[in-house]
Amino acid sequence: MTANADAAAAGVEALDCLTPFGDAAATAAALLAGRRALAPHPVLGPDGGDPVPLALIGGAMDEPVTPRWLAPARELARRIPAGDWGSAREPVVVTSSNFGVGAMHAFTRDRDARHLAHGTPFAAAARLGRELGWGEHVHVLSHACVTAHLGLALAGRLLHRGFANRVLVFSFDFVSPFVAAGFHSLKILNAAMPAPFAARDSGSIGLGDGAAFAVLAAAPAPLRLEAAALHNEMHHFTSNRPDGAGFTACAVAMAAAARGRRVWIKGHGTGTLEAGRLEAEAWRQAFPDAPLVSWKGSLGHTLGSCGLVELAVAAAALRAGRIPGTVGGEAPSFTANVALGPLAAAGFDAAVLSANAFGGAHASFILAHD
């Protein structure tokens, strides 16, 4: 199986993110310094439970009536360039895995009906839109951990088919007991810190808060998103085909699109064993000379927002001239292409950014730069 990649490029007019370290530049600097945002927190937040690695903006997984993602989203939104956002010609694409679902759990705890006002994806997006003055043309996408990649791909299509002049892609995922307990119940979020792509006895992920935005336009720009490739295995809800064919589908498409370029790869790399092994091997085969890194050992997995958060960090790293390695990784890695230490950006002219999700969903694109 090979995924077909969208051919048209989208220029990046503006891009930034918010993580527990701060904006994209601060996050890239922290990763280069090898710092972890992840720290042990009770899986049920105020209700306790096993300690699990979480990277939280604000330092606690509380559930107030005013959702805790709203203030950070407002802070991030101050950096969005002015525009008629949410109009027909400048639509918004909101991408998330969680949206406001933590509010549903909060309601079951304290029975305050005000939580439910932003519990569904469309209600959370509408709340955000009211706060930020967006119009009605807000696309709401939710496809677990490849959602931001889908949002960027949809934006590219809107631009190149003449349905938009500019597109704002906005993504936010904040950890709640709802989602932390869910991953804990699946036994992939446990007490151990994640070590992406490390060949060790047991795997574990961490979860992180994150928000990000990108303003895309059809016109060329120094930073460009190219060759969005998507594939859905539909083999199992929470595991991949054992032959790695789903990973290979996107990796082969990226190799064809990146031919002749010197690339590095920002993988998904959550810290799970089987998916990590399949992913590392697929990239090694498709790009034998390209280093592979993951940043989820520090930032945690920002779920549906990871594609956009990590894109903003990648862009900031390129500006800084150094690309963070696999923070939290450890030798031996599954494959020799895994880079544990930082890389000099000068050696490359493009990056491949990738994410995977439940259902065996795979998404990748090329970040090209002058």
Next chain:
Amino acid sequence: MTERFIHEVRVERPPAAEDAAAARARLAERFPRAALRRMTHLGMLVGAAADGIALGPDDAIVYATSYGETRALEDYLASFPAASPLLFQTSIHPSAVQQVLIGRQQPVARLWPLAGRARLVEQALLAAVLEPAPRVWLTGGEERGTWLLERGVASDRAFAFGLLLAADGDGAAGRLAARPASGPDEPGPTLASFADALAARAPLAWTGGGARWSVEWR
């Protein structure tokens, strides 16, 4: 103008009182027994709408729902503090489509799960006409909630629909078109009224998002 031709139309409108158990009995022959046990009401309705529709690995799916897996969400919340792994994964968007395709072991190129409400139908049609896949299965629906419905955050009816879209018009039952238009936005169909219009083969037309949208039948 951008257009796609409608080659199949399916609408599932179960009795108002039907719940997942009743749907499981009614639709038992449509799904593998092992998969059926774990399917949600919405998953069964979406799957019933797709019954007999053969999709290939190069095809794409657009999926629209505002509330998604309401009952799995309600039951998952009830499982706390011992959170249920099965209900967690089932509650995650876009579980209904994944239940169906994983049951079939059917890979697809792209899946566009839309979860808005205002202009949701228009956005789903837009995602479908932007899709270069040879065939696009445009599907969607809702299931009826219980306590979330009482709180106004769930659908009050269960339904599902599916449209098989292709660029080729030979033998088509209808046509979906988007022409550039500069007029002000008009209200478009809701997800439920769209399903009803499909069931009645009723034509639809409205302006929104810089386009004049039409669904016409032959």
